[in-house]
Amino acid sequence: MNVAIGWSLAGVLVLLTVVAAVAVGVGRLGPWWPVALAACRAVGQLAAVSLVIVLVLHSGWLTAAFVLLMFGIAALTSARRITKARGGRWAAAAIASGVAPILGLLLATHLVPAEPVAIIPIAGILIGGAMTATSLAGRRALDELTTRRGEYEAALALGLTNPDAARLIVRPTAGQALVPALDQTRTVGLVTLPGTFVGILLGGGTPVQAGATQLLVLIALLAIEGIAVLVTVELVAAEKLS
Numbered sequence: 751m752n753v754a755i756g757w758s759l760a761g762v763l764v765l766l767t768v769v770a771a772v773a774v775g776v777g778r779l780g781p782w783w784p785v786a787l788a789a790c791r792a793v794g795q796l797a798a799v800s801l802v803i804v805l806v807l808h809s810g811w812l813t814a815a816f817v818l819l820m821f822g823i824a825a826l827t828s829a830r831r832i833t834k835a836r837g838g839r840w841a842a843a844a845i846a847s848g849v850a851p852i853l854g855l856l857l858a859t860h861l862v863p864a865e866p867v868a869i870i871p872i873a874g875i876l877i878g879g880a881m882t883a884t885s886l887a888g889r890r891a892l893d894e895l896t897t898r899r900g901e902y903e904a905a906l907a908l909g910l911t912n913p914d915a916a917r918l919i920v921r922p923t924a925g926q927a928l929v930p931a932l933d934q935t936r937t938v939g940l941v942t943l944p945g946t947f948v949g950i951l952l953g954g955g956t957p958v959q960a961g962a963t964q965l966l967v968l969i970a971l972l973a974i975e976g977i978a979v980l981v982t983v984e985l986v987a988a989e990k991l992s
Contacts (some may be wrong), residue, residue, distance in 0.1 A: 763789070778950035806866060813866040817873045821845065824881035832888035832991055840990045841888070844981040845880040848974035852876065861966060875967055876974055879931065883975035886927035887982040888991050895986070916987040924983045931975050935968045 767789040773783035780847075806812045825842035832841060853876055856862040862872050895902060898919050905915035955963075985991045 763786075772786075773807075806870070808866070809881075810866065813869055816870060817820070820877050821849070824877050827862050828881050828885045828888070831885040833892065841884055844884045844888070844978050844985060845877065847979035847981045848880045848883075849873075849876050851951055852970050852974050856970065872967070876970060879971040880974050880978045883927045883931070883978045884982050887924040887969040888986060889988040890926060891924045891983060892991070894920050894923050911988070913984075913987040916989075917983065920983055920986055924979055924986075927979050927982075928972075928975055931968075931971050935972060938964065938968060 767786055770789075771782040771785040774780055774785055775792075802890065806816045821842070825845055828845065829841040853862075853873060856872070857864055857869075862868050895916060902915050902919050905918055910918065982991070
């Protein structure tokens with residue numbers, strides 16, 4: 751599928767942005783401007799990536815630098831979502847704890863070829879999943895500690911240590927950060943055909959190759975996001991993210 755580039759595309763993108771902003775504003779779901787800002791940033795960022803990706807794909811060093819850039823932006827984005835203190839290094843630790851070993855495993859077993867054209871999209875998908883899980887788990891954990899402060903203090907009064915009391919409160923709700931990945935995995939092929947599957951088909955791959963690759967990505971995301979959520983809970987319990 752190739753989208754025609756022209757004024758029709760520009761007009762539809764503007765219309766969809768306005769619809770999203772109006773829905774958020776009218777529904778009092780939050781301020782409308784983050785929707786417009788996100789859309790504008792997406793345009794600028796994808797335009798920039800489109801210009802540099804050709805150079806990146808011809809160099810192993812540039813590929814590594816690009817992956818590190820994606821990782822750094824993901825860590826900063828997650829840190830901003832979790833805490834006003836913006837503890838970027840701790841958000842980075844949670845994301846890296848899942849992404850680094852799993853991506854390393856995929857490369858070591860040659861399931862993902864050590865080629866820029868394969869590494870960049872797979873790394874982006876895995877980093878993005880870890881970022882989302884870390885953000886959701888961290889934000890929900892801190893919210894629970896705030897709203898259930900009485901229960902936390904009661905646990906301390908019963909003799910639990912600060913980390914144990916925090917884990918008791920935040921673990922059940924932080925685990926909800928895995929719901930999107932679980933739902934996507936459960937319904938793949940029945941409700942949605944994810945981008946990896948479609949991309950391989952459009953690139954000339956067979957349906958079996960597309961299905962196998964998509965399955966690998968989905969299961970890898972479950973492992974990565976599970977690790978990221980676990981580490982995030984431990985960081986919140988240790989008061990590293992607060």
